[in-house]
Amino acid sequence: MPLQSEELGKHKLSLYQSNLNFCTEAESFDEAQRVDLFVTRQWIRILLWEYTIRRFSMSCRLEDQAFSLLLPITIAHEMLSLFHAVSESSIQLHGYGMVQPVTPGSGHAELDIDQARSLGIEAFALNVGQPDADWARSTIGQLFAHASRSDFKLFFSLDFYQNGDINAYNGILTDFLGHPAYLRAGPYNHPVVSTFSVGQYGPEQFRDWKVNSWGNSIYFIPNADRSVGYNNPPSWFEAWNQAVEGVFGWESAWPESGTSPANVSDAVDIAVQNAAHRNGKTYMAPLSSLQYKDCCGANYYRIGEANLPEKMMQLLNLNPDFVEILTWNDAGESHYIGNNWPEGLTPEMLAYSNNEEWSHRAWQPLIASWIAAYKSNKDSGGMTPPAGSQxxxxxxxxxxxxxxxxxxxxxxxxxxxxxxxxxxxxxxxxxxxxxxxxxxxxxxxxxxxxxxxxxxxxxxxxxxxxxxxxxxxxxxxxxxxxxxxxxxxxxxxxxxxxxxxxxxx
Structure with a gap:
């Protein structure tokens, strides 16, 4: 490269890096928009740095960051500083979905993702209890194929009530953890894995599984609220510290089961999140409406009434790291907000939770307003309808x-x-x-x-x-x-x- 041309190229690269690190218009954006813009700019800075290191001499000095070997470290520090300063709600919000048979070509899997994404939901937690079943593989494949066409993400929640063998899930995790549409989180950007219960396992078994099967390179955030010691969060995190990156609540979405009306409490959410943060861990809080089940050998009710908006208010005040909406499509327990496709449900479930007579989609505008407030770190008074609506x-x-x-x-x-x-x-x-x-x-x-x-x-x-x-x-x-x-x-x-x-x- 001629000297003049080389100097011009270096000048442009230096200018590009400088401009990408300077953003005045972000002051008018909300928190979620600022995070999105910041991360995008840092990604472009890394791409430019990779281009630069292949074509020019580099040094370990930071006078001109564009030609410094230390630039990625600087960017990493800036990213971590941002994520420490903002609510993680500006990064992730998930919906919990049951993996059920979905007819290929029906458009059902695609519609579920498109509708959830339009509400502001950023990922589905796919509850998987039969990981090797052909219908499960088919549905999961449809979901990942469509998610890869947008920024929507998916991750697995291993259902130990259905299959209690942790190694039974290794095959499906191996096949999908590296997929571009698989959700990643944490400082090391590891794939997220959650659970429904912890089954027969304790912290030692989960730690060994993480290390031996995944090289300790997953972001593990199990549902453990039925595990021994969970009612004492500080001691629980002391015991589980080496096994988890966080914990996901389920039971605190509703009042305790009982025979008299009760209001939902946020006491467990507060205690668990406080203990999690003291141990450098995260908390995924649940949001739900009710439980009613009349199938599969069970018949029970768990109070709904004003549970959904009351929990919304509590979680906006708590500002948890993640929130999982329970659920998108659990027809069996009636706490769905999305579609209940008949090909995946039994006649007894459809009798009380079909799309035609018992749809819950009317909750979706409320959910969308709540998500917007959560991502912007507002309280319930900051929830708004869409522009132009009263x-x-x-x-x-x-x-x-x-x-x-x-x-x-x-x-x-x-x-x-x-x-x-x-x-x-x-x-x-x-x-x-x-x-x-x-x-x-x-x-x-x-x-x-x-x-x-x-x-x-x-x-x-x-x-x-x-x-x-x-x-x-x-x-x-x-x-x-x-x-x-x-x-x-x-x-x-x-x-x-x-x-x-x-x-x-």
Whole structure:
């Protein structure tokens, strides 16, 4: 290369590096946008450095970073400093999905990813309990193929309730941990692996598995809230410190099972996250609506009512490192927010959780608003509807009262914890604060409440037989409505404790 041309090339590379490390427009961005822009710029700086080192002489001095062998170390320090300063919520948010049979060519796997991504969800945790089944491999392949066409990510949650042999999952992990669409996290950018329970294993067995099978190069964040000692988080992390990078909660998504109404608590979330952070670990908190199951030999209810918005408020205050939404498609336990494709479900599941009669998609606008607030490190008062909308939200209710005889059939365990209530969550724009949320049951107004900006929610007792409805009222005008299509009836032999979820329109 001629000297003049070489000097010009070096000047341009130095200028490019300098410009990439200087960003004035980022001041107007929210936290998630700043993180995205920063990481993209540092990635480009590394690519330029790799180009430079192949063509020019380099040194260990930092006077001109573009030609310093130490530049990657500098970038690494800057990345770690940023990730320490911002909430990890600006980086990751996941939805928990059951791996079920999905017909190839149906578009179902693709639609699930596209819909989740449109809400702001960044990854699916794929619950896998039969890793070698042909249908599981087919569904997983469809999901990874479509995820690779966007920035959406996937990772495995090993279901030890279905298959308790940890080595049974090694094959599928080997096949997919290196996939471009597989989620990575942590300072070493390792592939994320989670679990549903820890099965028969303790910290020593998991540590040995990580080292012997994966060279200690996975970001392991198991669901361990049924493990020995978990109720004492400081001592639990002392015992598990060498086995995990973090921990994922499940049980704290709802109140404890019982026979009386109760509100969800964040005490466990707070205690576990505090202990995790003191040990340099992370916490993945759960967010969910209810549990109701009437299949597979089980029949129980775990209180929903206002659980979803109440937990939303708690997690915005806690600002956990990660959040996992429970779930995208667990039809069996009724806490889905996405699609329940019939090819993957039994007739008894579809009887109380099919897409046509028992869809929960009306919760999705609420979820999207919450995700935006979480990524921006705002509290529930900072939740907003989309630009140009004065409010979004949903109403939900059961179609039988708690005293329904169920035609002599069996009520779910813990049915006594349920309330005869009309539940709602409404997110109001700042310039629409003051509108009234009116709750109407069987034509009678049972509640009127003036709304504040941000998240408003309630579980209004006094639900009557008949139609259910909420209205947003501005002065003398009804401006938005959620009207149920199923009436509450005195009895139903199916004794379905799932919710009708209706979008505010």
């Amino acid at each position: 409010a979004i939200g949903a109403m939900w209710y059961r179609t039988i009262p708690t005293n329904a005889p169920c035609a002599g059939g069996r009520k779910p365990d813990n049915w006594q914890s349920a309330l005869d209530a009309v539940n709602y969550a409404v997110v109001v724009a700042p310039d629409s604060a003051g509108i009234v949320i009116r709750v109407i049951s069987a034509g009678q107004v049972i509640s009127e409440k003036r709304a504040a900006a941000g998240l408003n929610y309630g579980s209004v007792p006094g639900m009557r037989l008949g139609s259910q409805r909420i209205e947003l009222v501005n002065g003398d005008s009804v401006v938005q409505v959620a009207a149920g299509s199923k009436d509450v009836v005195a009895d139903d032999s199916a004794c379905n404790f799932n919710y009708q979820v209706v979008e505010l329109k």
